[in-house]
Amino acid sequence: MRFLLAFFHLKAPKSGREMPAYYRSALSASTVLLALYFLASLLLFWASYRRWEVVPVVALTAAVVCRLNIPRTGPRLNLGVCMAVVILWCAWYIHMFGWSAGVQHFLIPLLVLIFFNVYEPPALKIVYCLALIAFRMGLFYYALSRPAVHALDQRARILYQMVNSAALYILLASLFIIFSTSIQDTERQLRIDNQELHREAGTDPLTQLPNRRAMTDEIHRFLSQSPEPPFCVAIADIDFFKRVNDTYGHNCGDYTLQTLAAKFQEAAGDKYKVCRWGGEEFCFFLPGLNLDDAGMEMHALCAAVKQMPLSFEGHDFSITITIGVAENDFRSPVSAILEEADRKLYMGKNSGRDQVVI
Numbered sequence: 001m002r003f004l005l006a007f008f009h010l011k012a013p014k015s016g017r018e019m020p021a022y023y024r025s026a027l028s029a030s031t032v033l034l035a036l037y038f039l040a041s042l043l044l045f046w047a048s049y050r051r052w053e054v055v056p057v058v059a060l061t062a063a064v065v066c067r068l069n070i071p072r073t074g075p076r077l078n079l080g081v082c083m084a085v086v087i088l089w090c091a092w093y094i095h096m097f098g099w100s101a102g103v104q105h106f107l108i109p110l111l112v113l114i115f116f117n118v119y120e121p122p123a124l125k126i127v128y129c130l131a132l133i134a135f136r137m138g139l140f141y142y143a144l145s146r147p148a149v150h151a152l153d154q155r156a157r158i159l160y161q162m163v164n165s166a167a168l169y170i171l172l173a174s175l176f177i178i179f180s181t182s183i184q185d186t187e188r189q190l191r192i193d194n195q196e197l198h199r200e201a202g203t204d205p206l207t208q209l210p211n212r213r214a215m216t217d218e219i220h221r222f223l224s225q226s227p228e229p230p231f232c233v234a235i236a237d238i239d240f241f242k243r244v245n246d247t248y249g250h251n252c253g254d255y256t257l258q259t260l261a262a263k264f265q266e267a268a269g270d271k272y273k274v275c276r277w278g279g280e281e282f283c284f285f286l287p288g289l290n291l292d293d294a295g296m297e298m299h300a301l302c303a304a305v306k307q308m309p310l311s312f313e314g315h316d317f318s319i320t321i322t323i324g325v326a327e328n329d330f331r332s333p334v335s336a337i338l339e340e341a342d343r344k345l346y347m348g349k350n351s352g353r354d355q356v357v358i
Contacts, residue, residue: 019075022182023117027078029174030109031067034085035060037167044163048156055092059085075119083110083128087135094139098148101160104139105168107132112175204276206254207261215275215283219334222287232294234284235341236301236323239353241280244319252312256319263308267301281345283338284323291327295358298323302356320354 019027038060045053066081086106093103114120114128152160202214210218222231238244238260245253257280264274264282277283286294306320324344326337344357 020118020182022178023075024070026113026116026175026178027070027075027082028067029178030082030113030171031063031070031078033167033171033174034082035063035067037163037171038063038089040163040167044159049150053092053096055088059089075117079113079117082113086110090135090139094143094148096149097152097160099140099143100152100157102164102168104136105164106171107136108168109171109175112172112179116179207257207276209261209265209282210273210275212275212277212283215273215277215285216334218273219285222285223334226287229288230290230328232286232289232291232325232327233337233341234286234294234298234323234325235277235338235345236282236284236298236321237345237349238280239320239322239349241319244317248312248315248317252315255312256310259308259310260305260319260321263305264301267304272297283341291325291358294325294327295356298325298356298358302354306354322348322353323356324348325356325358 038056042052042056042060045056062081062085066078066085069081070078086109090103090106093101097103110132111129114125117125120128202210202217204211219231219233238256241253241256244256257276260282261274261276264284268274268284272284272286272289274285275283284298286297289297302321302323306318308318310317310319322345324341324347326340326344328337332340348355348357
């Protein structure tokens with residue numbers, strides 16, 4: 001019952017002349033295929049009885065007019081015309097040839113078009129559905145109550161069944177291809193958009209490095225997959241960064257962060273991960289390394305930053321960083337390990353800066 005409740009809670013947008021591309025394609029394909037089917041039936045009827053009938057000509061003309069008007073009129077009018085044509089055709093066909101010709105199945109594509117029309121409210125779709133059911137039952141009663149105008153022999157019955165079945169399945173297949181392709185394209189685009197949003201949510205917009213959230217997710221993912229191997233985390237802070245902003249301006253501060261981030265990415269390679277932790281702080285995740293190995297990596301990075309030349313709008317300057325490193329002790333939570341790295345960082349800050357504390 002949940003899917004029924006969810007269906008009735010769907011809201012329909014206001015109908016206008018614009019319609020979704022997939023629905024326009026479905027209506028266009030339906031009217032073209034119906035026009036071809038009506039033309040083939042008209043010719044078949046003439047070949048069988050050597051005379052023309054008014055209803056096939058009207059149905060053919062209406063299908064062509066509907067197809068030509070699709071770019072200019074809204075979905076409700078086009079769907080209404082399509083429904084009227086098919087209902088007229090089914091009533092006339094059963095009157096002429098009886099139930100065994102199989103034309104009543106052409107009511108099924110109408111249900112498909114009705115339920116995929118986003119502009120119709122759910123309650124009205126149910127009303128349409130019930131009306132089609134009632135119409136089909138009425139046709140069945142009518143066909144049993146009186147003989148057809150033209151009694152079909154076995155050969156004619158097979159021929160008419162084949163023509164109607166082929167046209168019906170081609171029409172249904174076309175609708176299913178259009179609607180399923182649209183749904184798959186929409187789902188694919190949603191997945192791409194969600195992945196892009198997820199990437200943006202985990203990316204620092206200034207440095208394009210992962211942010212704190214992405215880094216903690218990375219560490220927890222590593223622990224869930226490899227709980228045994230060692231790892232270290234390190235937190236680095238730019239020494240006297242406020243002095244850079246105050247002396248050269250905040251644009252220079254942004255330039256410094258971006259240049260430093262690129263340097264960290266280059267040094268990290270495939271060995272470890274780096275993120276912008278916040279402000280002028282950066283965090284490093286060094287999987288598979290013990291404290292000594294991680295300390296060597298951070299010492300090399302600290303020395304490389306100290307030697308890195310910086311130049312902004314004619315001003316040449318340099319910076320240093322202080323880093324605190326902590327190792328996984330296999331019993332503390334990730335937050336405690338990060339707090340230990342942060343504590344060591346401030347030990348280094350308080351004891352002269354430009355150093356690595358392990």
